[in-house]
Amino acid sequence: MRSDPSFSEAPMPLFGGDEAVPVALPPRGKRHGRVPEPPSYIKDHRQRLRARFLxxxxxxxxxxxxxxLVLFRAIPRADVKPLARCLLDSFGDFARVLxxxxxxxxxxxxxxxxxxxxxxxxxxxxxxLARARVIQRPVISSWDAVIDYVRTAMSHLETERFRVLYLDRKNVLIADEAQGTGTVDHVPVYPREVMKRALELGASALILVHNHPSGDPTPSRADIDMTAQIEAAGQVLGVTLHDHIIVGKSREVSLRGAGYL
Known part of the structure; x- marks a missing residue:
């Protein structure tokens, strides 16, 4: 969203203490018509890991x-520790792998x-799970759950996405809809489409949400201008803009809290 100047109607030692030593397994095959069991050290490691989790x-x-634990089901007869390490090395953390x-x-x-x-x-x-804590509930009185929800949904995305939370007269969340998917630093936003959908749903209020894949949720000039345009359109149509939340990797910024609304 950063690179678009106008949003009028144009698009806008971590692994110490391992329990099982990684050992390459022989190619899968059949012995007497049966798939061979995994070596005992793998079975024991999996049992211990499940027990520790429980x-x-x-x-x-x-x-x-x-x-x-997640990979056990997908790869039932091999040591998955090397793959788990490789995935974390490639993407950074558990959430980014998912x-x-x-x-x-x-x-x-x-x-x-x-x-x-x-x-x-x-x-x-x-x-x-995160959505269940906020849908059909008053948003204003469960604000922490809303933040948890948008953080879970958007903080680890690699491209910008723009969502709108639509609320009824009692500020109950009635819909959460994606309005656009963009690139690493830009997503097109159409204020007319945001308001059109609000009227279709009978929404009385909105919360805008989008992410910054860079990890820094500081609002850009384009973010601020677009927010002002949607707020102005809402005032004409009787739809209140409660907030615009920008989601970063480790924190979020509320444009209302920052004084832009």
């Missing part, structure tokens, strides 16, 4: 072990469709 939860495991585009994931040696499916199932589950 006893202590996610806080008991570093990112690479959480990723191993949100990585399938095309990028396929570039990693050892990642097939089964791995991509497991990663995307976990990502979708996280989004649904």
């Amino acid at each position: 006893d202590g939860g996610a806080e008991a495991l570093p990112d690479y072990e959480m990723l191993e 949100s990585a585009p399938p095309a990028r994931l396929r570039e990693i040696d050892g990642v097939g469709e089964a791995v991509i499916c497991e990663l995307k199932v976990v990502e979708a589950a996280a989004h649904r």
Whole structure:
């Protein structure tokens, strides 16, 4: 969103203490018509890791072990620790691995469709869990849940996306819709389309949300101008703009909190 000057109606030692030593497995084959069982050290490692997770939860495991748990189902008979490390080295952290585009994931040696499916199932589950805490609930009284939701959905994306949260007269969230997907530093925004959809839904208020893939949520001049245009359009149509939240990698900026609304 940074590069568009106008939004009128134009587009706008981390792995210490491993339990199992990585060992390459022989090619898969059949012995007496049966798929061979994984070596005992892999089975034991998986059992211990699952037990630690069940006893202590996610806080008991570093990112690479959480990723191993996800990969167990996709790769049932091999040591997945080297792949977990490789994914983290490639994308940076657990959340960025989950949100990585399938095309990028396929570039990693050892990642097939089964791995991509497991990663995307976990990502979708996280989004649904966060969304369930805010949908059909008063947004103003559950603001922390709203921030958690948009952070989960957008903080690790590699391209800019623009979303609108539509609220009814009681400030209950009735819809969350993507209005545009762009590049690493720009997403097209059409104020007319934002307001048209608000009228279709019978919304009385809006919250705008978009991300900065650079990680820095500081609003650009284009962000501020676009926000002012949508606010002005809403005033004409009786639709209140509550806020515009810009999501960075580790923090968010509220344009209302920053004094722009």
